[in-house]
Amino acid sequence: MSATKKQVPGGGKLKVLFITSEAVPFCKTGGLADVAGSLTPKLAELGADVRVVMPLYGSIGTIWRERMTDEAEFPLNLGWRKQYCGIKTLDHLGIKWHFVDNEFYYRRESLYGYGDDGERFCFLSKAALDMLPAVGFKPDILHCNDWQTAPVPLLMNAGYKATAGLKSAISIFTIHSMAYQGVMSPQILDDVLGLSRPEYFRPDRLEFNKAVNLMKGAIVFSDAITTVSRSYAEEILTAWFGEGLDGLLREYSFKLSGIVNGIDTKSYDPSTDRHIFMNYDKDHMDGKAANKTGVQRMLGLGQGGDKVLISIISRLISQKGLDLVIRIAEEVLQDPETQLAVLGTGDPKYEEFFRALAARHPGRVAAKIYFDEDLARKLYAGSDIFLMPSAFEPCGLSQLIAMRYGTLPVVRETGGLKDTVKPYNKFTGEGTGFSFVNYNAHELLETIWKAVAVFRYERDVWDGLVRGAMSLDSSWEKAAGEYLKLYGSLFAKGAKPAKE
Template sequence: MKVLLAASEAVPFVKTGGLADVIGSLPKELAKQGQDVRVMLPKYEGIPAHYTEQMERVAEFTLQMGWRQLYCGILKLVHEGIIFYFVDNEYYYRRSGCYGYGDDSERFAFFCRAVLDSLPHIDFMPDVIHCHDWQAGMIPVLYRAHFSWQPHYANIKTIMTIHNLKYQGVFSKEQFKDYFALGDEHLGGYALEMYGGASFMKGGLVYSDVITTVSPTYAEEIQTPYYGEYLDGLLRSQRHRMCGILNGIDYAEMDPMTDPHLEINYRDSHTKKQLNKVKLQERLGLPINKDVPMIALVTRLVDQKGLALVDRMIEELLRMDVQWVILGTGEHRYEQLFRWAADAFPDKVSANIMFDEGLARQIYASSDMFLMPSQFEPCGIGQLIAMRYRSVPIVRETGGLKDTVMPYDEATGEGTGFSFANYNAHDMLYTIERAVAFYHSPSDWSRILANIKRKDFSWRKSASQYAALYNQLVKPSTELVK
């Protein structure tokens, strides 16, 4: 099975969010399971030099985008056994960062076109093109409109994976006509039309063969108005070709036994985890106390992550006998909230308004609990890493958080964390207080950690579901993977 993943970012080359983690780690597990899987990305300026210096230029050609005749180069790099291709055009990609430019519609229109145009030049004609988020969303549209009738392209199937429905790549219809040479029949309400313009994301949803999301619960949620971002009606109509497959994490990369960022490596040793806590307390200037509960937030500081609930309850949270460690950047008001808390309560709060991967790993390894009160969460990776490092998650029951964290039941001894259903600040406070109370009950806490130990959130199971989905597309059977 030949599979090409098309996405706008991937670890270790470039990362702005969880999409990069998925594209960096999923292909390795797919390859282990026998797939010939490759990845195509834009060649951004920010890719570290030690990778760009190893790249081999494998193709150069002229790409037709509307009326434009554009240079397109394809570079190749084998990383950890996976072939990565990089779409090169300095006008579009020789800039800092990935997104946020006024011509993003044109930049990712070029990327979508380049993915399809490049296939004969790289001598790789995939059975499946697996498109990720809005930046790759027009690939299924272009395939249907301009490529599917060509003999050597005729049998390709396309999958559209939604990592976050909130971001839809909506631009003017005139731009879509210009860049993609599409007629009005493609720009109406059932096709690409969105908010009076047109949408990359909607294009991928309508024109792909299969739609997936990054968790089963999110697949259900986005069919409702609350989570559906005005696409819930479309998604309900397409539910017969939609499924949710949980993200995983790279267990080789995320391993407290071998993680070079940790002061003391460990697996299930509570004593060694506490030693990491003491080292982190020393580093951050918090009072040294291995027995005080430490709750972590490693997150983007934005509304989606439920920080309005934290803001609403900040005084009650700071009255608790708990240490708080925050790491992340985002909206000014939340950065200022945590800076204020750290200034007012330096013995209880460490606010690190930045992102530092090494410090993040130390926080996972040192914290006793990990808070994710998200308003919505398509999958969430933080709770999976937390459990890998034996930090007990406290989450809101939404999306992948609901799928991966089983609430603790003291009557049965089952459960891997603590959760609350309603997006309500008092419910969050009560759940945190309950978690802290069980932390002080060693028998209950040991039971929770033992339950976490038995869970497997590696990519193995999820990759096998994707592999089965690819097989069903190429060799059709009766129903999709559920």
């Protein structure tokens, strides 16, 4: 049964325009790319008519460009500017991908980090709307993501909603992280977007500490706001997590909800993964031990005995709770049978710490200060414990992958970690990992020792936890179904799918 037909009044096929600044497999800097590349095909599988709009970056490879067709070309008005806009279309995974072409804005070395980023992504937002007549698409849902597409709900309010095909369209804004909000000079309103500064540069609209905050505008003007876990949706209503917008989010909390991201369970499948040493599943776990031995040998770590292998696969930044790890690492390693493997890059402070730790503990600590997908998968499969004590974590995907491979996570109860990892309960024997509440090194240390004790002395309990973790449904199908349910609930309030 189609989830879309069940949710949309009248049984019509829901039309979704998903607007993003990045998506796998074309380009990636963070988790948004995984969401855009995985959620959209799943929405299409469940019956929606999905189109994706994103920039045609210079880094997008020839293998993709050769498959694109020229869909449209038109001049795009951006304030006083009249810029070339091309739309190139690619059919991939059952959906149409519309790439916005402008070499001045997008043919650059990196995706972000330029002084005119505000102008670049206002261009993307306007192009996503202006292209619709040319590509013959009348969306029911415009699904925007992070500050780079935040101008879309604002432009809808400023006049686009009144145009043909968008009168009943609904805008949804998904916050993947509150840390990046698109704070710009007020000049962007009139000089770039062509809007009245007195009308929109107000405390109840886009004004934020004497600047324009594009994310704030999307929160105000979108029809619904989502974020990537239920707990993060609650956390951002507080000053600690709200990054200055907690008061505004409390005001608009009536339209805020959290939907946990998924992972690609076909790709991340220990029974078929070609990267790992031996395939296995929850009913045939011999391969798990073989993977542990294989990755230990590969990293120069000791094998056999009661050794417990703890891994960290992460960007090495403060958000990931590494300051806590620094404080307890030597104490953890006082147990001669405990090993640590670290894979990732980031802040030089953390890179140097783990390099030095490995030098002090040869054969027990491996620090690989780079990222390698093949080694990451081998570590997910071969580790016993996965460490993720984040200071904050909107959703997190690594803990989902670890559980998929039967590696139990030790996490702090924040954001998506709280929603996805069920802490071990010694009285019921239930759980899918281990967790602690406060951002405190002693609590982390205690939780690690708790996990190690169960691993060593209650092996039947440990094996049950592993099987439970591997049985979790972390698929994108589950998340896509929740998004379709949200889309349907918005239409149930009075909106109707657009007519062809």
